[in-house]
Amino acid sequence: MAVIDLAVARKAKAMSSLPDAKPVEEDVWGPVLLKVAAQDRPAFARLFHHFAPQLKAFGLSTVLPDRSGQFADELVQEVMITVWNKAASYDPAKASAATWIFTIARNKRIDLLRKLNRHKGMVDIDDVWLLEDESSGPVQTLQQRVMADHVRKSLVDLPPAQREVLLMAFMEGKSHSEIAAELALPLGTVKSRIRLAMQRLQLVLDRQDHL
Amino acid sequence: MNSHPSSEWLEQFAAGSLSIGQALCVSVHVSQCEDCRRQVNAMQVLGGVLMESAGAVPVSDRLLDDVFAVIDAQPQAKSTEAMPAGASNDNMPVQLRKLIPAGYDALNWTRLLPSMQLAVLDVGDDRCQVSLQRVRPGGRIAMHDHRGTELTLVLRGGFSDESGAYQKGDFLVREPNQRHQPIAHQDQECICLAAIAAPVRFTGPLMRWVNPFLRI
Numbered sequence: 001m002a003v004i005d006l007a008v009a010r011k012a013k014a015m016s017s018l019p020d021a022k023p024v025e026e027d028v029w030g031p032v033l034l035k036v037a038a039q040d041r042p043a044f045a046r047l048f049h050h051f052a053p054q055l056k057a058f059g060l061s062t063v064l065p066d067r068s069g070q071f072a073d074e075l076v077q078e079v080m081i082t083v084w085n086k087a088a089s090y091d092p093a094k095a096s097a098a099t100w101i102f103t104i105a106r107n108k109r110i111d112l113l114r115k116l117n118r119h120k121g122m123v124d125i126d127d128v129w130l131l132e133d134e135s136s137g138p139v140q141t142l143q144q145r146v147m148a149d150h151v152r153k154s155l156v157d158l159p160p161a162q163r164e165v166l167l168m169a170f171m172e173g174k175s176h177s178e179i180a181a182e183l184a185l186p187l188g189t190v191k192s193r194i195r196l197a198m199q200r201l202q203l204v205l206d207r208q209d210h211l
Numbered sequence: 212m213n214s215h216p217s218s219e220w221l222e223q224f225a226a227g228s229l230s231i232g233q234a235l236c237v238s239v240h241v242s243q244c245e246d247c248r249r250q251v252n253a254m255q256v257l258g259g260v261l262m263e264s265a266g267a268v269p270v271s272d273r274l275l276d277d278v279f280a281v282i283d284a285q286p287q288a289k290s291t292e293a294m295p296a297g298a299s300n301d302n303m304p305v306q307l308r309k310l311i312p313a314g315y316d317a318l319n320w321t322r323l324l325p326s327m328q329l330a331v332l333d334v335g336d337d338r339c340q341v342s343l344q345r346v347r348p349g350g351r352i353a354m355h356d357h358r359g360t361e362l363t364l365v366l367r368g369g370f371s372d373e374s375g376a377y378q379k380g381d382f383l384v385r386e387p388n389q390r391h392q393p394i395a396h397q398d399q400e401c402i403c404l405a406a407i408a409a410p411v412r413f414t415g416p417l418m419r420w421v422n423p424f425l426r427i
Contacts, residue, residue, distance in 0.1 A: 127308075166257070169223070
């Protein structure tokens with residue numbers, strides 16, 4: 001069954017080490033996106049060849065209802081069309097290309113799943129999960145880049161069990177309780193693995209966790 | 212504002228794993244709170260890095276052609292979407308404007324208690340019931356609890372309960388069996404957005420697709 005293969009693949013991913021991070025991380029794809037904003041088709045094709053396979057993997061890791069054979073390809077297509085249409089609003093000062101494309105993929109997946117489930121509802125997914133952060137200015141550019149760099153490097157050293165739950169949360173879109181049910185772990189264990197991972201990646205502020 | 216989503220809510224929001232109703236509550240808070248917005252941004256950076264590192268699956272060459280075909284078939288100039296009309300929208304969070312196009316008063320309110328009205332919102336979420344709760348100034352809600360986790364986001368006014376005082380933008384989580392008795396503040400009515408999770412029964416890997424309102 002496909003679900004089992006997925007779990008095996010995830011485990012393999014969590015165990016394998018990541019490719020060595022380069023010391024300086026310039027976002028090479030940000031400038032390419034800017035060219036796409038100017039309707040540059042060869043630039044778009046390059047971007048497509050880089051991101052489409054990642055998006056396909058993202059789509060394939062989605063838990064689906066029945067009759068959803070082409071979901072991953074449909075997701076790739078929808079995301080890349082959105083990238084083309086919204087490239088003009090991409091601001092490299094606010095997000096790296098990978099971050100921006102991740103948010104589009106996340107939103108598209110929610111939207112496509114909602115359609116598969118035949119739900120409409122008077123809510124625009126992009127209004128709830130905003131693609132743009134209007135408040136952050138160029139000051140945050142460096143922080144954003146340093147943070148991405150730090151995350152990329154410390155992800156390598158994360159215990160596999162912690163990386164596994166992060167992948168399930170972000171790539172498979174599963175809630176903590178769904179992760180707990182699938183791994184047959186107490187909910188508290190899943191939560192603490194994620195919390196520890198977030199702390200190691202330095203993604204949580206200290207003031208948090210008062211609820 | 213002093214009651215924020217914990218990092219686990221922010222993380223599930225950033226990952227896209229919250230139901231739409233729950234995400235709505237987090238989102239309205241996040242758009243009013245710089246600290247939480249920074250955290251969500253950081254977690255989205257993690258999302259991008261994870262996507263890059265999680266592997267790649269080859270796509271067929273035809274897919275790019277298909278994408279270009281769709282792009283070519285699109286109308287050239289993308290007209291910017293007009294905002295729904297209505298003067299009452301000025302203070303309405305952007306996330307709610309399509310749900311509440313003509314302001315709070317125009318909603319279909321049901322009186323549940325002498326001091327409280329409720330309007331169910333159709334957000335298309337089968338894991339949560341999403342509603343607006345409106346309590347008159349000083350109104351007291353009877354002691355109650357919930358079958359599922361309840362998220363509350365204060366949209367207007369404020370209220371107090373056993374654990375503190377809450378005002379516009381505050382985000383609260385109430386777990387099932389956590390009994391509480393909110394009282395709206397005296398100075399104005401209180402309107403809250405609430406998402407109450409259906410009691411979910413997990414039945415297997417496709418559990419999300421089991422209608423949670425069915426008791427199986």
